[in-house]
Amino acid sequence: xxxxxxxxxxxxxxxxxxxxxxxxxxxxxxxxxxxxxxxxxxxxxxxxxxxxxxxxxxxxxxxxxxxxxxxxxxxxxxxxxxxxxxxxxxxxxxxxxxxxxxxxxxxxxxxxxxxx
Ligand SMILES: [Zn+2]
Numbered sequence: 749x750x751x752x753x754x755x756x757x758x759x760x761x762x763x764x765x766x767x768x769x770x771x772x773x774x775x776x777x778x779x780x781x782x783x784x785x786x787x788x789x790x791x792x793x794x795x796x797x798x799x800x801x802x803x804x805x806x807x808x809x810x811x812x813x814x815x816x817x818x819x820x821x822x823x824x825x826x827x828x829x830x831x832x833x834x835x836x837x838x839x840x841x842x843x844x845x846x847x848x849x850x851x852x853x854x855x856x857x858x859x860x861x862x863x864x
Pocket of ligand 1: 843
């Protein structure tokens with residue numbers, strides 16, 4: 749599963765942060781996922797229990813925060829949200845742009861620790 753390998757890359761630093769703060773478990777983890785990151789939120793939820801089994805994150809809730817991809821359009825002189833099917837072409841005026849301003853995010857944004 750593609751999402752499982754993505755998760756196993758971001759989980760070790762979270763585990764390190766949790767244990768460094770002396771927490772024994774974790775309530776929830778917030779994950780920012782860009783629409784062009786290649787990860788499907790539903791599949792991430794499915795892979796999460798597998799990726800965290802046997803770790804300090806086991807049982808924690810995964811909260812996916814989706815980010816809509818956007819490009820900087822030189823034609824519109826504006827940041828324009830794009831659907832992934834448009835690739836890197838402005839949906840408003842059709843100008844191609846190689847300047848992806850967001851959409852490839854895949855990172856842990858926050859961790860809700862249980863410090864009791
Ligand atoms: Zn445009």
